[in-house]
Every structure is written in structure tokens, then in C-alpha cells.
Amino acid sequence: MTPRAIVLVLALAAGGLVLWRIAPATTTRVQAEPPGPYAGRANPRSADASAVTAGAALFQENCTSCHGDHADGHGVAASGLTPPPADLRGSTVVPEHSDAYLFYRLSEGKAGTAMPAFRGTLDEQERWALVTYLRSLHPSSSHQPAP
Numbered sequence: 001m002t003p004r005a006i007v008l009v010l011a012l013a014a015g016g017l018v019l020w021r022i023a024p025a026t027t028t029r030v031q032a033e034p035p036g037p038y039a040g041r042a043n044p045r046s047a048d049a050s051a052v053t054a055g056a057a058l059f060q061e062n063c064t065s066c067h068g069d070h071a072d073g074h075g076v077a078a079s080g081l082t083p084p085p086a087d088l089r090g091s092t093v094v095p096e097h098s099d100a101y102l103f104y105r106l107s108e109g110k111a112g113t114a115m116p117a118f119r120g121t122l123d124e125q126e127r128w129a130l131v132t133y134l135r136s137l138h139p140s141s142s143h144q145p146a147p
């Protein structure tokens with residue numbers, strides 16, 4: 001191999017390494033739309049002020065053990081969980097997702113994480129109230145998930 005060829009091979013290897021490092025970050029994309037029957041569903045309680053209060057109470061009962069009293073991800077059961085429970089107040093998780101997506105997540109849970117499915121324990125009205133409550137934590141961001 002000529003010195004030039006060696007330089008070329010090294011440059012290609014370095015480029016490959018860089019791409020390999022970047023790739024995982026680009027595959028963990030925000031999923032804007034939930035699958036199947038959850039796609040495109042509108043929150044029937046989005047304008048319902050009582051849903052915020054009801055959702056807050058449901059959150060205290062069902063979610064704070066992991067997500068914390070302040071929905072910041074620091075619940076008593078959070079330590080040791082990988083990935084840790086989402087910070088639903090201080091992060092972009094809620095603003096970046098549609099109501100339909102949030103409803104889907106708390107209905108079906110999240111595979112590969114400790115996030116449980118609440119389809120069997122909370123009825124639809126309760127799950128939508130939770131979505132309304134989560135949205136109320138982000139008053140300045142009207143949810144406009146990327147199409």
C-alpha cells in the first residue's frame with residue numbers, strides 16, 4: 001500500500017467510527033403518533049377543568065411512586081430503575097408528544113422499562129384526565145408535535 005492509500009483507509013475508518021457513534025442518537029427519535037387504534041385520538045377531557053384536579057389525584061395514587069410527587073421523576077421507587085422514570089415536569093417528554101401518544105403510553109405501558117400499563121386498572125375517562133393533568137404542567141407549550 002502506498003502512504004496515500006494508508007491515509008485514505010485511516011480516514012474511512014475514522015469516518016465509519018464517527019457514523020457508528022452518531023447512529024444510536026438518531027434512532028431514538030420522538031414517536032409523534034401512537035400505533036393502531038390509538039392513532040389520532042383526541043382528548044375528550046382536554047377543556048375540562050375538573051379533569052386537571054381528577055388527574056392530579058389519580059397521579060398521586062398511581063404514578064408518584066416512580067415519577068415523584070412533583071412529576072419530576074424522583075419517586076421513592078425510582079432509584080435503581082433503568083431507564084429511570086421520565087421527568088414529566090421539567091423535560092420535553094410531555095410537550096413533544098400528542099395527547100393520543102400519552103394516552104397510548106399510559107394505557108399500554110412501555111416495553112423494556114418499568115412503565116406499567118394502566119388499561120386494566122384505570123378507565124378511559126381516568127386515563128384522559130391524567131393526560132389533561134400532564135398537559136397542565138406545561139401551560140406555555142400548546143402541544144404541537146412534529147407531523
Ligand code: HEC
Binds near residue numbers: 083085
Ligand atoms: C413502576 C414505576 C412507574 C410507575 C408506577 C409509572 N411510571 Fe411512567 N414511566 C416509568 C418509566 C421507567 C418510564 C420510562 C422512561 C423512559 O423511557 O426513559 C416511564 C415513562 C412514562 C412516560 C413517558 C413515555 C415515553 O414514551 O417516553 C409517561 C408519559 C409516563 N411514564 C406516565 C405515567 C403515568 C401517568 C403514570 C401513572 C398513571 C405512570 N407513568 C406510572 C415508570 C413508572
